[in-house]
Amino acid sequence: MIDLLLDVPQRVVPFFLLVAGGVTLARLRLFDARMSAGLSTYVYWIGFPALLVHSLSRVGVPDRALTLGLLTYGACALLVVALMVAIGIALRWTREERAGGALSASLGNSAFLGLPIALAVLGPEAARVSAGVVAVDFVVVAAIGVGLLGWAGGRSTWRSLMQALRNPIVLAAITGSAMALAGLSLPGVLDRAVSAAAASGSPVALVALGIALGLTGLPAAGVPCEPTDEEPSPIPRWGPIIVAAVGKLLLMPTLAWFATGLVDAPLPFRLGATLLAATPTAVNVFIQTKAYSVFERGGARIVALTTAVSCVSLSAIAILLERYAGA
Secondary structure, eight states: HHHHHHHHHHHHHHOOOOOHHHHHHHHHHSOOOOHHHHHHHIIIIIIIHHHHHHHTTTSSOOHHHHHHOOOOOHHHHHHHHHHHHHHHHHHHOHHOOOOOOOOOOHHHOOIIIIIIHHHHHHHHHHEEEEHHHHHHIIIIIHHHHHHHHHHHOOOOOOHHHHHHHHHHHHHHHHHHHHHHHHOOOOHHHHHHHHHHHHHHHHHHHHHHHHHIIIIIIIOOHHHHOOOOOSSOOOOOOHHHHHHHHHHHIIHHHHHHHHHHHHHHHHHHHHHHHHHHHHHHHHHHHHHHHOOOOOOOHHHHHHHHHHHHHHHHHHHHHHHHHHHHOOO
């Protein structure tokens, strides 16, 4: 029990160290807003796409029961998106807050944090069958969320959805999933190059997140070391941030647990999907909001807040699931 309680925080702490490194670089004026944008651009076009192609192409073909479980998980995520938009309308949030909040509450850190913890806590079978959740997250949920960001940025809904399908991260997720279904793999040399780029995606994104927080996200933020002509993004309100965090860390795993149970999804998948649903908001949310200049600072704060809280919440859920699996 004690070992399990310590395992999850130990896996989350490295994320904080990289974010803290980015904050330090910003406050020492070693990185400015333009440099942060350069890191985010690298992650957006190379780092994350490489990671998704590399990981999803190895998932394999799901059977009927697993397919039903994946569809149910996707329905839960889309329900959270709809609920966040509805809450935003009721509370008179701006378009940017509704779009950013919906994406932040539904897209979790399933690839970087969820799968390693699922492997450590629930075993290799749960991790294997739950890997399809990453495909659902980045093919379906990310596409809808990116479409909402485009809509919030002033584009038409249809144009936003079509543009979402051309998003490099969504395209990479589709490509990796299609390769898995077709049983294809990259040639050796290309696979090694993609693997190397994939390994850089998460660390660079976390440093970029820290720089964004150091420049604009905190009261004691550093000052860009060079002047910039860019308009600073508005200071986000805490209401949408807190609601999105609750949706991600509490509502999403609750829905995943009960819904996958209703459709009699395989137990290893049910356990793994619930654990992945409980992961904090994905760093990719910050990358996407920055790329679209929509809810950028709010996205950064939600990622930081949910990652901090997940040290406790994810540990508790992991322990409960492990005990249920052993019952």
